[in-house]
Amino acid sequence: MKAKDLMVPLREYLTPDNTLKEAVNLLKTAKRGEERVGVKGLPVLDPAGRLAGMLSMTDILRAVFPSYMALMELGEFTWDGMLESMAKKAADKKVAQFMTRGVITVREDSPLMECVDHMIKHHVRRLPVIGASGGITGMLYERDVFFAITGAMLDDGGRDGQ
Amino acid sequence: MNAGAAATQSPAMGIQFWTATAIFIFSYAAIMSEKIHKTVVAIVGASLVLVLRILQQHEAFHVESLGVDWNVIILLISMMIIINLMRPTGIFEYIAIKGAKWGKGEPLRIMVVFALITAFISAFLDNVTTVLLISPVTLLIADALEVDPVPYLISCALASNIGGTATLIGDPPNIMIGSKAHLTFLDFLYHLSPAIIVVMVFYVLAIRLIWGKKLKTREELKARIMAMDEREAIKDPSTLRTSLIVLGAMLAGFVLHGVLRLQPATVALAGAGALLLFSGKNDVQATFAEVEWPTIFFFIGLFIIVGGVVKVGLIKWMSVRVIALTKGNLFVTSTVVMWFSAFASAIIDNIPYVATMNPMIIDMARQLWPHDTGVHLLQHAGLMPVWWSLALGACLGGNGTAIGASANVIVVGMSEKMGRKITFKRFLLYGMPLMIMTVAVATVYVWIRYYLLG
Numbered sequence: 001m002k003a004k005d006l007m008v009p010l011r012e013y014l015t016p017d018n019t020l021k022e023a024v025n026l027l028k029t030a031k032r033g034e035e036r037v038g039v040k041g042l043p044v045l046d047p048a049g050r051l052a053g054m055l056s057m058t059d060i061l062r063a064v065f066p067s068y069m070a071l072m073e074l075g076e077f078t079w080d081g082m083l084e085s086m087a088k089k090a091a092d093k094k095v096a097q098f099m100t101r102g103v104i105t106v107r108e109d110s111p112l113m114e115c116v117d118h119m120i121k122h123h124v125r126r127l128p129v130i131g132a133s134g135g136i137t138g139m140l141y142e143r144d145v146f147f148a149i150t151g152a153m154l155d156d157g158g159r160d161g162q
Numbered sequence: 163m164n165a166g167a168a169a170t171q172s173p174a175m176g177i178q179f180w181t182a183t184a185i186f187i188f189s190y191a192a193i194m195s196e197k198i199h200k201t202v203v204a205i206v207g208a209s210l211v212l213v214l215r216i217l218q219q220h221e222a223f224h225v226e227s228l229g230v231d232w233n234v235i236i237l238l239i240s241m242m243i244i245i246n247l248m249r250p251t252g253i254f255e256y257i258a259i260k261g262a263k264w265g266k267g268e269p270l271r272i273m274v275v276f277a278l279i280t281a282f283i284s285a286f287l288d289n290v291t292t293v294l295l296i297s298p299v300t301l302l303i304a305d306a307l308e309v310d311p312v313p314y315l316i317s318c319a320l321a322s323n324i325g326g327t328a329t330l331i332g333d334p335p336n337i338m339i340g341s342k343a344h345l346t347f348l349d350f351l352y353h354l355s356p357a358i359i360v361v362m363v364f365y366v367l368a369i370r371l372i373w374g375k376k377l378k379t380r381e382e383l384k385a386r387i388m389a390m391d392e393r394e395a396i397k398d399p400s401t402l403r404t405s406l407i408v409l410g411a412m413l414a415g416f417v418l419h420g421v422l423r424l425q426p427a428t429v430a431l432a433g434a435g436a437l438l439l440f441s442g443k444n445d446v447q448a449t450f451a452e453v454e455w456p457t458i459f460f461f462i463g464l465f466i467i468v469g470g471v472v473k474v475g476l477i478k479w480m481s482v483r484v485i486a487l488t489k490g491n492l493f494v495t496s497t498v499v500m501w502f503s504a505f506a507s508a509i510i511d512n513i514p515y516v517a518t519m520n521p522m523i524i525d526m527a528r529q530l531w532p533h534d535t536g537v538h539l540l541q542h543a544g545l546m547p548v549w550w551s552l553a554l555g556a557c558l559g560g561n562g563t564a565i566g567a568s569a570n571v572i573v574v575g576m577s578e579k580m581g582r583k584i585t586f587k588r589f590l591l592y593g594m595p596l597m598i599m600t601v602a603v604a605t606v607y608v609w610i611r612y613y614l615l616g
Contacts, residue, residue, distance in 0.1 A: 066305065067579040068298035072255055076394040077302060079386045093581075 003115055004108035006148055007129045007138030014044045016052055016096035020063055023055055023095050043128050043136055044099045051128055051136050053099035063090045063098045105130050108137060112148060115140055175475075182216045182470040189467050194510055201456040204463025211470040221469065227521070228469040230462050233341040233427040234334070238288075238461065239453055240430035241331065244409070245291050246452045247437050251402040255395035257283075258299035263392065267384025269309050269377035273317055274366055276300055280318050281325025281362055285332045285355075286413075289322040289569040296322075297573055301580070306386040307379040312584055315573040316592050317369055320561050322569045324365060324600060327557035328358040330426060331416065334461075335516040335556040337426070342520040343540045343549050346420035353550050357607045361558070361600045368596060401441045408437045461513065468517045477518070481525035490530060492544045493613045496551040497605060499523075503555025504601045508562025508594075516556050523548055547612040554604040562597040564589035 012030040014023050023042070030039045041056035064086040069075070104118045105128045115127055119142055131137035189207035193200045211217050222229040248254075261279045265272030276296065284292040297318045304311035326333035330340040330350040340350060396402060412433035415422070419429050438446065471477055488495045499519075506515050527534075527545050534542055560567030564574050564586050570593070577584045 066301065068301040068576065071294065071298040073252060073395065073397065074255065074298065074302050077255075077259055077299075077390045079306060079389070082305070 001112050001148060002108065003106045003110045003112065003127075003129050003140050004138070006112070006144045007108075007140045008144070009138045010043070010136055012039075012042060013136075014042050014055055014095050014099075016044055016046060016094065016099070018044075018095045019092050020060065020095065020098065021091040024060060027055075027057070027060075041126050043103075043139065044095055045136065049135055051103060051105065051130075052096075053101045054103045054126075054128070055095055055099045056126075059098045059100060063093065103128060105136075106140065108132070112145060116145060119145070178216055179474040179476065181214055182211065182474040183476050185210050185214075185216075186467055186471045186476065190510070190514060193514060199456070200511070201460045201463070204460045204467065206463075208463040208466035211466050216470040217466065217473060221473070222466045225469075228473055230465040230469075231338065231341050233425050234337050234465075235458060235461060236427040237331065237337055237341075237430045238334070239458060240427070240434040241288060242291075242453045243434040243449060244405075244412075244430075244437055245287060246449045247401070247441050248405045248409075249295070250398060251405060252395040252397040253402055253405070254283075254295040255299060256392045258296055259390050259392035259395060262299070262303045262387050263390065265387075267307065267379070267387040269307055269379050270370065270374050272303060272307075272387075273314060273369060273373060273377065276314065277317050277321040277366060277369060278362070280321040281328075281358070284322040284325035285328040285358075287332075289326045289333060289567065290572055292322045292325075293318055293569040293572050297576060301576070303387065307383050309377050309379055311580070312577060312582055312588075313369075313373045313377070315577050316584065316589065317373075319567070319569040319573040320593065320596055321362075321365065323557060323560045323567050324358060324361055327361075327554060328355045331430075333512075333557045335512050336553050338513070338516050338520060339549055339553050340426065342524070344537050345541070345549065347416040347426060348420055350553075351417075353546070354553060357550070357554060357604055360607060361603050364599060364603050365596065368599060372592065404440045405437060408433055408440065411436070464514050464517045468514075468521065471518075472521045477521045478525045481522045481529065484522070485526055485529055492548065493609070495526075496547045496608055496612070499548055500551035500555035500601060500605055500608065503552055504559030504562065504597060507556045507559030508566040508597060512556040512560055512567070516552065519552055519556070523552065547608050547616075550612075551604075551608055554608070555601065558597060558600045558604060561593050561600065562590075563593060566593070566597075 012026055014026060018026075027040070027042060028038055030042060031037055041054055043051055044053045044055055046052040064083060066086065104122050104124060106115050106118065107130050110129075118124065118127060125142040127140045128136045129138040129140055185207050189203050192198055192203040208222070212219055212222060217228060257279060258276070261275045262272050265275040280292055280296050283296070287295075297315055300314040300318055301311050304314050323333075327336065328350070330336050330345070330347045336350060336354075339345065340347075412429060415424070415429035415432065416426060419426055438449070468477075484495070484498075488498060503512075503515065503519070506512075523545070524540065526548075527539050527542060530544070531539060531542055539545075560570065564570050564584065570589065574584050574589065
């Protein structure tokens with residue numbers, strides 16, 4: 001199997017100019033496959049349709065995390081309601097400021113093992129898939145790769161058992 | 163006498179003279195332009211000085227008056243190691259949270275308490291380190307109180323530059339001056355600390371005046387501060403205990419280093435060694451990786467570049483010009499040195515500035531008191547106020563602009579990261595008047611203590 005056999009065709013994406021408020025709304029309502037609603041990350045495409053970055057759940061967490069807290073151990077000195085007020089402050093900031101740039105991608109005809117190689121070595125759970133034209137055509141999710149592995153294991157196991 | 167001295171002591175302005183001078187000027191210009199990293203400039207400049215044989219390598223590495231001042235280098239590295247080991251204990255978070263509670267959650271009171279804490283810590287640790295340790299907490303407090311964090315950031319940088327002036331180890335210019343003039347920790351404590359205490363009193367009055375009316379919060383927000391328990395900050399009580407004992411011993415070592423005939427670098431190195439040994443479970447590799455090697459090599463490079471122009475006579479020529487200008491009047495010299503240093507440090511890095519001024523002042527002293535040598539010359543009663551003026555001017559001058567001191571650059575960077583950029587103009591608006599005020603206070607101090615009374 002190749003990347004294109006498992007990928008979910010690209011339907012929803014963000015632009016760098018979207019606000020984080022718009023972004024989380026789309027993350028919440030985006031459809032993945034037929035029945036599932038809500039995704040943990042979306043590609044960000046520039047106006048020319050090129051892949052500019054990815055915005056994931058972790059990026060959103062980072063957007064509300066004050067930069068000064070990364071500098072020292074201040075976790076014990078926060079207060080109830082701090083997260084919510086930081087979230088409100090971050091709501092109108094742009095996706096461009098928080099998206100992860102330099103995204104690892106795969107081609108439609110990349111073998112699945114190459115995809116797993118990227119996922120393990122770069123600690124990513126989803127890979128944008130690039131089509132023949134150079135544009136992004138779909139997303140490959142860790143979970144779907146996992147199901148492919150499950151299928152392979154259980155198929156063989158079932159036959160041996162019989 | 164001055165004219166005669168100038169005529170007889172003019173340097174032989176040969177090819178070496180102009181080469182060394184060109185390397186010096188281009189290096190300083192490149193450092194100011196910030197187009198190339200200052201460490202790269204310093205290393206390239208120093209290599210040229212050596213490759214072109216302006217200095218022999220032996221002179222650069224082993225001759226005190228021309229080359230690298232290892233006392234400064236080892237002192238800096240040792241202090242960095244000590245801080246790297248102490249940071250994870252949580253002591254700095256503890257002090258800052260405790261300070262906010264002393265401030266009772268009142269925004270202005272907290273600002274004053276933080277200025278005093280920052281100044282005090284800065285007197286013993288590097289300014290940049292102090293700012294990196296204190297300002298994250300001030301930002302947290304500002305968020306808790308829902309007040310503008312920018313005044314706190316600016317005040318933190320200014321207070322660290324003022325506090326750093328108080329002791330031999332507080333700020334690199336003082337380390338350099340102390341090493342060059344063979345001044346002890348106690349000398350600085352006796353001569354500069356009182357000046358800085360007076361300056362801080364004026365500084366606190368000034369920040370009350372500037373920000374007092376603007377900082378307001380609500381009662382329920384103050385409760386957020388008072389609910390914090392600073393004891394939760396202490397992550398590693400056993401290392402902390404060891405660190406505090408070693409730090410105390412080291413401080414005693416600094417106070418006594420003159421009596422014990424130990425150089426400050428020896429005391430700091432012993433402190434770093436003891437802490438590395440007794441704090442046990444630390445990762446030595448990681449501790450050393452966090453030493454700011456670019457800063458260290460910046461110093462090494464600068465010492466060699468300046469050594470080049472000392473050897474060829476440029477610095478001596480400059481000192482002759484200064485004496486001609488001040489006509490050998492030492493009060494005028496002190497005052498000119500202080501104010502010139504202040505404005506120069508507001509624009510350029512005070513480290514290369516002091517690296518140049520140190521040999522110049524020594525050359526000046528040689529011309530004023532040709533019969534004295536060694537410590538008698540370096541610590542001539544007439545020269546002492548000039549050293550103190552240099553230290554006060556170069557350190558306090560850093561407050562003038564956003565690029566005047568590394569601590570300022572750090573807070574500007576931090577505010578930018580938070581999306582609340584402190585513009586060059588906004589910093590200047592607070593920094594410059596406060597710099598002029600503090601240097602004026604320092605000038606009056608020097609005048610009263612060394613010329614009126616002395």
